[in-house]
Amino acid sequence: MNLLHLADLHLGKRVNGFDLLPDQRYILEQVLDLCTAHNVQAVALAGDIYDTALPPAAAVLLLDWFLTELAHRNIPVLAIAGNHDSAERLDYAAGLLSNQQVYLAGQFTSAPRRVILQDEFGELTFDLLPFVRPATVRHCLPDADIRDEDSAIAAALGPLPTAGERRVLIAHQMVLGGGSLPTCSGSESVAADVNVGTVQAVDAARFTGYLY
Numbered sequence: 001m002n003l004l005h006l007a008d009l010h011l012g013k014r015v016n017g018f019d020l021l022p023d024q025r026y027i028l029e030q031v032l033d034l035c036t037a038h039n040v041q042a043v044a045l046a047g048d049i050y051d052t053a054l055p056p057a058a059a060v061l062l063l064d065w066f067l068t069e070l071a072h073r074n075i076p077v078l079a080i081a082g083n084h085d086s087a088e089r090l091d092y093a094a095g096l097l098s099n100q101q102v103y104l105a106g107q108f109t110s111a112p113r114r115v116i117l118q119d120e121f122g123e124l125t126f127d128l129l130p131f132v133r134p135a136t137v138r139h140c141l142p143d144a145d146i147r148d149e150d151s152a153i154a155a156a157l158g159p160l161p162t163a164g165e166r167r168v169l170i171a172h173q174m175v176l177g178g179g180s181l182p183t184c185s186g187s188e189s190v191a192a193d194v195n196v197g198t199v200q201a202v203d204a205a206r207f208t209g210y211l212y
Contacts, residue, residue, distance in 0.1 A: 003042050003044060004035060004040045004044070006031065006045050006046065007082070008048040009024065009028075009048065011050050011055060012050055012059030028066045035073060041119060042075065042077070043077050045077060045080070046171065047081060047085065047131055047172025054086070067097075067102050076102075076117055078128055080104075080131070081172070082131045085131075089106070090104055090130075091104060094106070105130045108132045108137065110140050111156070112129040112156070112169075114126070123166065125167045126168050129157065129170065130172065131172040131173065132152060132173075134148060149201070157206065160209040161209035165209070168210060169212070175202050177204040
């Protein structure tokens, strides 16, 4: 399957008072051209779709236009909330939009939202895991042993794919691979307990078995 992976659009962002929406629309127009040129079969929007939990109306209209254009091209969309998004607002009309192959996962409830698409090789399963914090997972899964972001993600995902399963994960977390730490400049330092802002890193081993 030709999957186009997008993330961190931050629609509605302003920099020093400068409105980026015209530039963002220009980029999304190029994305649509890419979808046509490369026969894209699905688009993933992996979090931080908006820049704030309360985006300006113009940003909401821009997303509406983009999703409508993808629907007209019969391209499924798999979208999740990031830490900048309002999970509750992103879930608005999710059931209705599913009928147009726009699959939204704003709030985490007890497991990733599962969407099954078809390609030339058969079924391909997408697990949509919106951005979560340990407190959210602890509330939804009170019997799970949640100590940090790493254990929260493990509990939220549930059983990992088995051999032969075709499953793709769409998530929005800080991930470190192979137990390694990020490379830092001379003025930076990093500890094993890595954080970006208030978000703690998750070990990439938590995603073992996913094709992507």
